[in-house]
Amino acid sequence: MANQFTRSLSHLFLLSALLMGALSFGAHAQMQMDHSSMAGSKPKNMCQSVGLECANAATPFFTADGKLLLSWTANGVVSVAQSTDLGKSFTSPVKIAEHGKSLDAGADARPQIVVDKQGNVFLAYAFFKDANWNAQINTARSTDEGKTFTLPVSLVNDGSSQRFPSVLIKPDESIFISWIDKRLVAAAKQGGEKRLGGSIAYSFSQDGGQTFQAERFANESSCECCRIAASLDPKGIPVVAYRAIFTGGIRDQASQVILEKGSQPVRRVADDDWKTDACPHHGPSIAVSGSGKFHVAWYTQGSKRSGVFYANSSNQGISYSRPSRVGTERANVSRPYLYASGLQVWLVWKEFNGSKSAVYLKESGDDGKTWTTPKILTSTAGYSDHPLLLARANEVFLSWLTRDDGYQLISIGQKQ
Amino acid sequence: MKRYWLTLLTSFLLFFASLSLADSASLKPYQAGDWKSIIKSANGGPIAIHFWGVTCPACIKEMPQWGQFIKNNPNAKVVFIQVDDVSQDSMKKMLTKAGLDKANNYYIAAPFDEHLRFEIDPQWHGETPTTITIDKNGKATRKTGLVDFQKLQNTIGTRS
Numbered sequence: 105m106a107n108q109f110t111r112s113l114s115h116l117f118l119l120s121a122l123l124m125g126a127l128s129f130g131a132h133a134q135m136q137m138d139h140s141s142m143a144g145s146k147p148k149n150m151c152q153s154v155g156l157e158c159a160n161a162a163t164p165f166f167t168a169d170g171k172l173l174l175s176w177t178a179n180g181v182v183s184v185a186q187s188t189d190l191g192k193s194f195t196s197p198v199k200i201a202e203h204g205k206s207l208d209a210g211a212d213a214r215p216q217i218v219v220d221k222q223g224n225v226f227l228a229y230a231f232f233k234d235a236n237w238n239a240q241i242n243t244a245r246s247t248d249e250g251k252t253f254t255l256p257v258s259l260v261n262d263g264s265s266q267r268f269p270s271v272l273i274k275p276d277e278s279i280f281i282s283w284i285d286k287r288l289v290a291a292a293k294q295g296g297e298k299r300l301g302g303s304i305a306y307s308f309s310q311d312g313g314q315t316f317q318a319e320r321f322a323n324e325s326s327c328e329c330c331r332i333a334a335s336l337d338p339k340g341i342p343v344v345a346y347r348a349i350f351t352g353g354i355r356d357q358a359s360q361v362i363l364e365k366g367s368q369p370v371r372r373v374a375d376d377d378w379k380t381d382a383c384p385h386h387g388p389s390i391a392v393s394g395s396g397k398f399h400v401a402w403y404t405q406g407s408k409r410s411g412v413f414y415a416n417s418s419n420q421g422i423s424y425s426r427p428s429r430v431g432t433e434r435a436n437v438s439r440p441y442l443y444a445s446g447l448q449v450w451l452v453w454k455e456f457n458g459s460k461s462a463v464y465l466k467e468s469g470d471d472g473k474t475w476t477t478p479k480i481l482t483s484t485a486g487y488s489d490h491p492l493l494l495a496r497a498n499e500v501f502l503s504w505l506t507r508d509d510g511y512q513l514i515s516i517g518q519k520q
Numbered sequence: 521m522k523r524y525w526l527t528l529l530t531s532f533l534l535f536f537a538s539l540s541l542a543d544s545a546s547l548k549p550y551q552a553g554d555w556k557s558i559i560k561s562a563n564g565g566p567i568a569i570h571f572w573g574v575t576c577p578a579c580i581k582e583m584p585q586w587g588q589f590i591k592n593n594p595n596a597k598v599v600f601i602q603v604d605d606v607s608q609d610s611m612k613k614m615l616t617k618a619g620l621d622k623a624n625n626y627y628i629a630a631p632f633d634e635h636l637r638f639e640i641d642p643q644w645h646g647e648t649p650t651t652i653t654i655d656k657n658g659k660a661t662r663k664t665g666l667v668d669f670q671k672l673q674n675t676i677g678t679r680s
Contacts, residue, residue: 160605380665382650385647403645
């Protein structure tokens, strides 16, 4: 009797073990699916391709001969294509890298692309390299005008995290790159210090991005999840703007001049008093005009002001004008972007009214003293990227990637 | 001999049970239009909806505290929504580690953009972590950054 009981018990165990095994195998298969494809429980309306039509971010660059190079990220793939008809049609894209769900596709992440006068292309992007969400910046180059690219290589040799590359090409063809670097924060944590955020690191390359100087830090304390804005002053010197962390965990905007010999002092753009540990994913924009004036636009939820704002500085950031609101108060305003030439300044941003996202423009002809009334350039009903500004010779363009209405390259003005 | 088999089977059983437990976090897709039904699920009672991201350091730091809160308040209505475009496997790992694998978990299944956020709060630009608390009178409060769990306890807690 007892034996029989034990036997049925062991049968029961065997059955349960098999059942659990099957269940566990099922769960494992599900995990594998999540890795290998977007299928499964994903809704049907998701854009699945790696083409521009499914991109989450696209970055443009005009070559010296007026060709448009566009780099984008879509479903884990970084691609580049070219257009000779201002974005109406593109050559078949070149795949630079494939990282699947590890590609940094956050709201403020975008591939960086610059081209020198000979047509050599330099590209940078970030992806998550390990299970602890440490990121790595990879760079790739092309010496045949973007037809083929080198295999991507890591920008720096460091085990911690590097993210949000921001790239400029200087008139002397040297490349300036800045990024958010977490090695100082990681080291502080190892020493038992409780610290959030990252640092602003930078480097220069004199050979088209093949090699870079040893990296240096401009500011040891910055937000870890916001894009860095960068612009060249009339002498070709990079000026960056970013969300710094000031004493007391205040995440307000700073600007900083970066000379080849080293970074200049951190200058606060405005006292917004945004005390937060959160990730805003919403970095600023900067444009230095022909007079050397810094024009900065940014987003904040500070205790002293909340929304999108603009200010300028005539003294290298030592002092800034009183911030003025960008866009309609209480509207959903975001993603400001600036472009300057001579004394002309263009400022675009996004406003969402509950059904459509519109790009607004206002411009100044007197170095930011007075501005035109904002006007709508274009709008879209679906997903859209940040609005960006760039110029081809004397013509200024809005670059805007939209899911429903395609990639938009719209002429918005002439340099005088 | 029988005892030997029994022990072996028991260990098998425990092994598989623990395996399947590790992967037991279930995630539902969240899409535009889902906000109303999430609010309705509270039946007029207080509810907290916590938006977090796998790649957000402040969120990772706070998640175990949410796990503790749920443990202390098993009947509190809390919904977790993961907003980053990452693999479900990585979301599940983090939830399991924080003791939130059995919580009411969602992930954003469309671009996490202004369209998706508008019905939640037109003024919210997607900072993470963000917690929206709706008290018993239906008043919604949005808090960006780390949560004051004592305050949360007073609003939606169920511990007597």
